[in-house]
Amino acid sequence: MQTGIERVRLETPYPEDHVNAYLLFGDPLTLVDTGLPFPKSLAQLEAGLARHGVRFADIEQIVVTHMHLDHIGGVAPVQKASGARIVVSEAARRIVELGEEEHRRFDAFYAAFAREAGSDVRWESRIWMQKYDWHDVVYVRDGEAVRAGGRDWRVMYVPGHSRTDICLVDAEGFAIVGDHLLPTISANAFVEPPVDPSAPRPKPLLDYRASMKRTRALDLAVVYPGHGDPFTDHRALIDRRFAEHEARCAQIRRAMDRGATTVAEITRALFPKLEGPMVMLGLSEVQGHLDLMESRGEVSSAMDGEVRRWRLVAEVSNNCPQ
Numbered sequence: 678m679q680t681g682i683e684r685v686r687l688e689t690p691y692p693e694d695h696v697n698a699y700l701l702f703g704d705p706l707t708l709v710d711t712g713l714p715f716p717k718s719l720a721q722l723e724a725g726l727a728r729h730g731v732r733f734a735d736i737e738q739i740v741v742t743h744m745h746l747d748h749i750g751g752v753a754p755v756q757k758a759s760g761a762r763i764v765v766s767e768a769a770r771r772i773v774e775l776g777e778e779e780h781r782r783f784d785a786f787y788a789a790f791a792r793e794a795g796s797d798v799r800w801e802s803r804i805w806m807q808k809y810d811w812h813d814v815v816y817v818r819d820g821e822a823v824r825a826g827g828r829d830w831r832v833m834y835v836p837g838h839s840r841t842d843i844c845l846v847d848a849e850g851f852a853i854v855g856d857h858l859l860p861t862i863s864a865n866a867f868v869e870p871p872v873d874p875s876a877p878r879p880k881p882l883l884d885y886r887a888s889m890k891r892t893r894a895l896d897l898a899v900v901y902p903g904h905g906d907p908f909t910d911h912r913a914l915i916d917r918r919f920a921e922h923e924a925r926c927a928q929i930r931r932a933m934d935r936g937a938t939t940v941a942e943i944t945r946a947l948f949p950k951l952e953g954p955m956v957m958l959g960l961s962e963v964q965g966h967l968d969l970m971e972s973r974g975e976v977s978s979a980m981d982g983e984v985r986r987w988r989l990v991a992e993v994s995n996n997c998p999q
Contacts, residue, residue: 736761933976
């Protein structure tokens with residue numbers, strides 16, 4: 678089937694081992710995501726495009742599905758070579774435009790989050806954020822249209838994996854989804870500071886589930902993910918992810934039954950091998966599911982000095998509603 682969508686597979690050092698970029702043929706010639714900012718990844722991107730007769734200089738538009746390093750690393754060099762405009766979620770504006778100021782806000786947020794969780798882990802946003810010398814940036818919102826590869830795509834804002842996630846969906850049911858839906862791994866609904874600094878902490882797993890429910894309602898022909906092979910039957914995948922959430926909630930209940938009361942204690946019970954900064958991923962996973970359980974009235978919390986302690990408030994069924 679000729680779709681005008683070509684995948685470029687790029688290696689990464691992360692557990693998922695690769696990330697996808699997509700080339701959309703037509704007016705304007707568009708590259709969706711760009712891999713890591715490292716020489717090996719950039720060389721693979723250049724070679725992958727060359728297999729389709731395309732150079733960096735030929736790219737007319739770059740679409741960013743979300744602001745994680747393995748998806749944005751090649752944006753600046755491709756734009757430098759081509760002058761391509763950049764399309765990214767409106768939710769990414771502060772990250773792109775404020776640079777170091779936003780880095781510091783993220784770092785302060787994670788320090789406070791870890792302290793409230795009862796953990797001494799340090800997480801520096803500089804691990805995955807960078808200086809953005811982008812120009813000609815178009816910020817898009819949910820429901821807007823983007824012309825790419827000779828067709829119109831509808832933007833869906835799908836927060837959850839990050840605050841900046843967007844998907845592109847065309848009239849034929851082709852969907853380019855970044856890390857919103859992944860066929861072989863479950864994307865972490867990572868805790869992040871709110872887009873608006875005056876807003877309360879987002880609850881990313883609740884947002885992610887709401888985003889997946891929206892996506893589940895769509896009639897999609899083929900889904901093009903940020904990692905893994907393109908796939909069909911997105912509804913079955915989403916249903917599996919919801920089932921995984923229920924299983925995680927059950928694990929958390931068992932840990933709390935055994936006496937764990939803080940996010941850090943529950944994280945150690947569930948993920949005893951996590952060390953160093955990676956502990957933050959576990960804290961985020963646990964916090965997201967506690968948010969879900971709290972929304973159902975299954976748990977409650979209260980501050981104990983600088984630490985938040987959680988308790989079970991009711992017996993619940995293993996078949997909680999989605």
